[in-house]
Amino acid sequence: MFKDITLGQYYPTGSVIHQLDPRTKINFTLAYIILLFVVNNPVGYLIAIGMLALVIVLSKIPFVYIARGLKPLIFIIVLTFILNMFMTPGQVLWHWKVLHITREGLKLSIFMALRLTLLVAGTSIMTLATSPMDLTDGMEAGMSVIPGLKRVAHDLAMMMSIALRFIPTLMEETDKIMKAQKARGADFETGNLIDRAKALIPILVPLFVSAFRRADELATAMEARCYRGGNGRTRMYVLTYTKRDAVAYLVLAAMAAAMIGSRFIQYPWPFPFG
Amino acid sequence: MNEQTAFVTHGQNGQDAERQPIIRVENLSYAYPVEDSDQPKQALSDVNLTVARGEFVGIIGHNGSGKSTLSKILNGILSPDSGDAWIEGMNTKDPEKIWKIRKTAGMVFQNPDNQLVSSVVETDVAFGMENLGVPSEQIKEKVTEVLDLVGMSDYRKARPHQLSGGQKQRIAIAGILAMQPDCIIFDEPTAMLDPNGRAEVMKTITNLNRKHGMTVLHITHYMTELVGADRIIVMDGGRIVATGTPREIFSQVAMLKDIGLDVPQMTELAYLLNQDGYDIPRDVLKITEMVEALCHLK
Numbered sequence: 001m002f003k004d005i006t007l008g009q010y011y012p013t014g015s016v017i018h019q020l021d022p023r024t025k026i027n028f029t030l031a032y033i034i035l036l037f038v039v040n041n042p043v044g045y046l047i048a049i050g051m052l053a054l055v056i057v058l059s060k061i062p063f064v065y066i067a068r069g070l071k072p073l074i075f076i077i078v079l080t081f082i083l084n085m086f087m088t089p090g091q092v093l094w095h096w097k098v099l100h101i102t103r104e105g106l107k108l109s110i111f112m113a114l115r116l117t118l119l120v121a122g123t124s125i126m127t128l129a130t131s132p133m134d135l136t137d138g139m140e141a142g143m144s145v146i147p148g149l150k151r152v153a154h155d156l157a158m159m160m161s162i163a164l165r166f167i168p169t170l171m172e173e174t175d176k177i178m179k180a181q182k183a184r185g186a187d188f189e190t191g192n193l194i195d196r197a198k199a200l201i202p203i204l205v206p207l208f209v210s211a212f213r214r215a216d217e218l219a220t221a222m223e224a225r226c227y228r229g230g231n232g233r234t235r236m237y238v239l240t241y242t243k244r245d246a247v248a249y250l251v252l253a254a255m256a257a258a259m260i261g262s263r264f265i266q267y268p269w270p271f272p273f274g
Numbered sequence: 275m276n277e278q279t280a281f282v283t284h285g286q287n288g289q290d291a292e293r294q295p296i297i298r299v300e301n302l303s304y305a306y307p308v309e310d311s312d313q314p315k316q317a318l319s320d321v322n323l324t325v326a327r328g329e330f331v332g333i334i335g336h337n338g339s340g341k342s343t344l345s346k347i348l349n350g351i352l353s354p355d356s357g358d359a360w361i362e363g364m365n366t367k368d369p370e371k372i373w374k375i376r377k378t379a380g381m382v383f384q385n386p387d388n389q390l391v392s393s394v395v396e397t398d399v400a401f402g403m404e405n406l407g408v409p410s411e412q413i414k415e416k417v418t419e420v421l422d423l424v425g426m427s428d429y430r431k432a433r434p435h436q437l438s439g440g441q442k443q444r445i446a447i448a449g450i451l452a453m454q455p456d457c458i459i460f461d462e463p464t465a466m467l468d469p470n471g472r473a474e475v476m477k478t479i480t481n482l483n484r485k486h487g488m489t490v491l492h493i494t495h496y497m498t499e500l501v502g503a504d505r506i507i508v509m510d511g512g513r514i515v516a517t518g519t520p521r522e523i524f525s526q527v528a529m530l531k532d533i534g535l536d537v538p539q540m541t542e543l544a545y546l547l548n549q550d551g552y553d554i555p556r557d558v559l560k561i562t563e564m565v566e567a568l569c570h571l572k
Contacts, residue, residue: 132393133392133393133394133397161392161393162391165390165391165392165393165434168433168435169387214385214387214388217383217388218388218389218391220351220383221383221388221389221391222391222401223351223376224349224351224381224383225376225401225402225405225449225450225453226373226376226377226402226405226406226453227405228373228405232407233404233405233407234404234407234408234409234410234413235404235410236396236400236403236404236410236413236414237397237410238410
């Protein structure tokens with residue numbers, strides 16, 4: 001049942017984006033998020049949208065997958081849109097009873113909705129185009145540069161990769177336990193929410209017991225293979241930057257310059273609002 | 275013989291290392307503390323044994339006979355109450371030598387799932403080498419070599435949860451081989467496998483010993499797996515009760531049955547025929563030998 005489960009939401013296509021060093025992708029995404037909050041004018045947002053479109057096309061990931069990532073956030077995006085639209089004081093464009101839309105409110109709500117949409121789409125592109133293993137490696141490399149996190153970077157990455165390794169194993173086990181409890185007359189399908197939550201207890205208890213036993217055995221096996229933390233450890237695949245990454249960083253620099261620059265330019269043409 | 279030297283790393287003075295047993299255990303005792311009781315459970319009492327270079331030694335015993343405790347002491351996971359265990363002359367109690375000991379005497383465990391660390395086969399095989407600080411290029415070469423040795427080259431990029439139990443166990447063996455140990459301790463590696471997986475793993479272990487000269491200490495409760503061993507040690511209640519060649523051990527059907535072990539089918543048949551007054555040698559192990567013996571009957 002769970003044999004073919006995909007981990008995370010990795011969508012392999014082998015594109016140039018997929019082949020980038022995970023560090024490049026993480027840095028790029030972080031910079032993109034920061035830039036989204038720096039930008040305050042339509043030109044800047046056009047650049048951001050253009051960049052996202054370019055990355056999506058290059059990654060060869062179907063647009064529906066990215067749209068799917070936005071789905072759970074539609075409510076939040078719509079809510080912020082409405083709140084910003086009606087709650088911002090300023091030059092009134094339209095009003096009905098207590099409700100009024102201001103020029104500033106309209107601008108702010110459109111920008112906020114755009115920001116959130118681009119932010120979510122941008123990060124989901126990263127997770128769609130980077131395998132969880134690469135992502136872990138990239139995060140370890142990224143964290144070990146930050147002074148305060150240096151000591152725990154390896155431990156956190158190891159924990160993450162072990163979690164990834166055991167997700168399918170534990171899911172298979174959950175399936176087995178569910179079947180075993182069903183065979184003993186357990187009922188998971190009927191009753192109200194509280195009944196169903198209670199019905200999970202006979203699954204969770206054996207699952208936790210087994211997970212702890214596995215953790216103990218795994219720790220022994222890791223020590224038997226001379227694991228003693230990150231010190232003095234080498235890697236089979238060392239992360240290396242290639243020309244592709246250099247190009248990506250150049251593109252990032254150009255995009256950052258353009259997006260920040262767009263704040264200071266005096267625009268000769270009038271904006272619809274702004 | 276060239277292949278053999280690739281795996282057996284000799285000590286500085288090769289001559290001495292050659293003569294010295296890889297595993298030496300003297301007067302070993304160990305007791306587990308038992309909850310709600312002042313009386314600890316004696317898991318091992320006064321165990322002595324040696325394993326020479328290139329030997330295939332089987333340890334057999336029922337549950338609770340102390341065989342797994344023994345393996346954990348050999349790997350420095352448990353520390354003995356009294357007595358000593360040496361791996362290549364290094365005492366397993368010595369905390370400074372512990373990593374060297376674990377590299378020298380690799381260990382394969384019972385549960386195939388709980389000893390694979392990585393989500394990709396090749397990085398799992400590399401795990402031990404990464405811990406030992408082997409440079410990247412050498413790791414890649416070695417991974418290719420050991421995966422080939424256990425016949426899992428096609429699964430280099432596979433994920434562990436897509437593999438069968440026997441395949442996972444062969445990956446675990448490859449992970450140990452990659453660390454270039456002088457001997458491998460197998461702690462019931464077939465106990466959780468189906469008959470096919472068991473056959474796969476046994477073929478791999480036998481192959482390692484025969485073709486590559488790897489010293490093997492195989493702990494199991496399946497008698498038939500030890501038919502090809504050089505020596506068998508029978509344990510019961512934390513003591514060694516018998517030791518000898520498979521033929522010597524298996525012919526003592528009454529003793530083995532007494533401590534709750536099964537003997538190979540043919541040996542049991544020979545035993546039963548003997549009891550009925552037929553003149554069949556007691557040390558028959560294989561079907562072909564049985565056919566031979568039966569044909570010689572008058």
